[in-house]
Amino acid sequence: MSNAYDIVVVGGGHNGLTCAAYLAKAGRRVLVVEASDRLGGAAANREFAPGVTGPGCAHILHQLHPAVRKQLKLKKHDLKLAARQLPTVSLGEDGRHLVLTGQRIDGLDETGDAQAWPKLHRRLKRMARALHPSLSQMPPRLGGSDWRDRLAFAKLGLRLRFLGKTDMREFLRIVNMNVFDLLNDELTDERLKGALAFDAVLGSNFGPRSPGSVLTWLYRLAGDIGNNDGLTIPQGGMGAVTEALANAAQSFGVEIRTGAPVRRILVEEDHARGVELESGETITAGMVVSNADPKRTFQSLVGPAHLDTGFMRRLRGFRTNGLAAKLNLVLEGVPEFTGLDMAKLGGRLILAPDMGYLERAFDHSKYGEYSAAPALEITIPSLHDGSLASAGRNVMSVVVQYAPYELKGGWDANREAFADHVIKTIAALAPGLPRQVVAREMLAPPDLEREFGMTGGHWHHGDLAVDQMLMLRPVPGFAQYASPVPGLYLCGAGTHPGGGVTGTAGMNAARRILAVEAKP
Ligand SMILES: Cc1cc2nc3c(=O)[nH]c(=O)nc-3n(C[C@H](O)[C@H](O)[C@H](O)COP(=O)(O)OP(=O)(O)OC[C@H]3O[C@@H](n4cnc5c(N)ncnc54)[C@H](O)[C@@H]3O)c2cc1C
Structure with missing residues (x-):
């Protein structure tokens, strides 16, 4: 029996669409099946009140890989920015705020950091530049005898070596440090340190004192390299990025079906052969690529019958x-x-007015509580893009840290109290805010899991920490987008280099598939 498609992609998140677009561009017949009625996963728009659309999850675009943007011609497919070079404003609790735009800072009390921060920023950028190429390369296998693995290690080593003796030594000194110690060594202004430390722990299971938080910060800075627009708000919301990717994919011939949840990945004779939808429909294909997170893919869609116990344990x-x-x-x-x-x-x-505030906010999460004083990242995208809300209204989008997946007492009993708590926290700086709220939606991690199909509701589909990064992501032995099931690949945030609206995992996965799988 001939296959209806060469490849079926499970999930139309932005990485699934990116991967599908590259595969179709190379001449493969590709179908994307997305469970939800809308594309984009965590990078979609969401109508959370009648006539009001906002970013469901992701709200700031700053790491879309330049190659994805260029090679998939996203500009031609209508990707526009409503705002670029957004400043980061570190809110001081007393209304004395600090404004950070790249190396520039406005609002410092003392002059020391005005010199110290640009110096530190330049040094970290040099290190991030050395790491940047690794993001869009397949992580090499540890101990692999393949010359390509050895070459990848050698190239990374050389890039670090070319930093020069001083920077290389400094890199080795700080890479396993925590951001709390590093910033205390270098800077004095608490608001500056708070905002910088926030970047190091955003979306992770870290507080500023957690070892490895310098590495996650460097990783974030590496993702920003090559993006000349800084922090941006897409015109039409984050969903417009997804739309541009979907249009690009369709222009190369990709077929897309929404409202088509996959129940099972079909494995026959130890090879992935297609999918079975919840509706009972079967779609055959030569290969399957999953944009769903690794746990969902293997535990639910493939099932343990096709996987060895060692892999399942990892x-x-x-x-x-x-x-x-x-x-x-x-x-x-x-x-x-x-x-x-x-x-x-x-x-x-x-x-995150100081690093102690951030660390205390993290502390609660260790004991299954939400933060007594949460750390927040707030944007108001409708100030830049009137299409998101009706006249006179605005959309405020707030990322809240920390909210544990398993909350004492459960989220159903506490979700609205948490929303009240966050609004009250903002109201300490914007006293009129509670009276302005006409609709609200709080999505705690279990809600993100349910709404966007991400296990644990995790920003990166799984912690981005030294033991779950690079050649260890998602699990040792299967970090190169492949899986224990021949013909089944992964392309989502749970693979290298992790989450964020980057398209990098999707692009890398497609490159890997095209390199090893012959055209049917
Ligand atoms: C609260 C929050 C705020 C964030 N803010 C930002 C931000 O401002 N900037 C930024 O860059 N990043 C941000 N992120 C991270 C970013 O949104 C994600 O890392 C990224 O969108 C993941 O993309 P993905 O395509 O890999 O996976 P996903 O977006 O999770 O897509 C996976 C897709 O697979 C589908 N799927 C799952 N199971 C099935 C199935 N059985 N059948 C069919 N389809 C299935 C899902 O419905 C989904 O559409 C944020 C994340 C969170 C949680």
């Missing part, structure tokens, strides 16, 4: 419990924050 150890929640608000009018003019209000507002 997969069980892949940590997937998310700690970030999302609060979407519809506001009547424009919120007024003490000390913020409109230019700053349109920026990325961070509430």
